[in-house]
Amino acid sequence: MKLVRYGEAGHEKPGLVDAQGRIRDLSAVVPDIAGASLSAQSLERLRSLDPSDLPLAPAGQRIGPCVGRVGNFVAIGLNYADHAAETGAPIPAEPIVFNKAPSCIVGPNDDVILPRGSRKTDWEVELAIVIGERASYVGANEALDFVAGYCICNDVSEREFQLERGGTWTKGKGCPTFGPLGPWLVTRDEIPDPHGLDMWLDVNGERMQTGSTKTMIFNVPQIVSYVSHFMILEPGDVITTGTPPGVGMGMKPPRFLKPGDVMSLGIAGLGEQRQRVIAFEERAPDTSHPVRERSASV
Structure with missing residues (x-):
């Protein structure tokens, strides 16, 4: 999977890149691409999703850093x-x-x-x-x-x-x-x-x-x-x-x-x-x- 965060700096939303290179919104599934959302269990859950069931992110969105709330x-x-x-x-x-x-x-x-x-x-x-x-x-x-x-x-x-x-x-x-x-x-x-x-x-x-x-x-x-x-x-x-x-x-x-x-x-x-x-x-x-x-x- 390719996971992405998009939107205004400091207010990025989580997303998934589909097979066509489009960003699908994951906001209803995980709060962010950060912390516990990166566990093996969480990633397996995301992997089981059908990207076509997820809404498309609006076009032209800024791409943010791909990980949020980095501690170290x-x-x-x-x-x-x-x-x-x-x-x-x-x-x-x-x-x-x-x-x-x-x-x-x-x-x-x-x-x-x-x-x-x-x-x-x-x-x-x-x-x-x-x-x-x-x-x-x-x-x-x-x-x-x-x-x-x-x-x-x-x-x-x-x-x-x-x-x-x-x-x-x-x-x-x-x-x-x-x-x-x-x-x-x-x-x-x-x-x-x-x-x-x-x-x-x-x-x-x-x-x-x-x-x-x-x-x-x-x-x-x-x-x-x-x-x-x-x-x-x-x-x-x-x-x-x-x-x-x-x-x-x-x-x-x-x-x-x-x-x-x-x-x-x-x-x-x-x-x-x-x-x-x-x-x-x-x-x-x-x-x-x-x-x-x-x-x-x-």
Whole structure:
């Protein structure tokens, strides 16, 4: 199944993509594509539905992030052998784990906002794992039983914040709009082997990343098992699993995003994303969560 969330930001409705590529409304069946709705039992119930019995969503709807109410947004760094090589980093002995702020999650085609003071914002096409069952200290041999499905993540990263400001990588990873997810959550049964998926990313129509999940250092079961030994993973949590080569930081000279750039990216079987890059000053005001912004130094 391909599950989707559509509608105005913050008010998305759950949907299912039918065989003709149309969105069918699931609002009468589940409250959201989130939490308990992602359990094996719930997904089996959705799988038993006849999509033609569900109402069609109105045409032209915005596609939101394919998972709602994400609690843990975990990321794995330097998890592709060819990407590690382009950065000059050694192959990690264990997965490098960091967090992206759940508040950075946006829809697959929403604008990406350059944060205030950014000079080195970069792109990363990634396979993301969506958790379907509560996982704690699970073994790699059973880890896939805890996975609901997969989606695309653009792990947008501000490299100066990440690498030159001291401390952890998190500072460059969780800025608003730095976590586009979707367009769909594809259930695990449709992706029997997540370790052979072609992936790509273009900037302004120019191919930057061409890779495959086959060059992952730590595979999906290893990642889910490993992370579950350090935190409890809940249904709807997302783990994004690293990127192939071709990021801007690895180019000579390095190349970073600027206002007006357009990123297009995709993974075989998981769909495509497209984001326009805008300056911080161009962003639309968030009237639903007003905040007082200050310029004071920190």
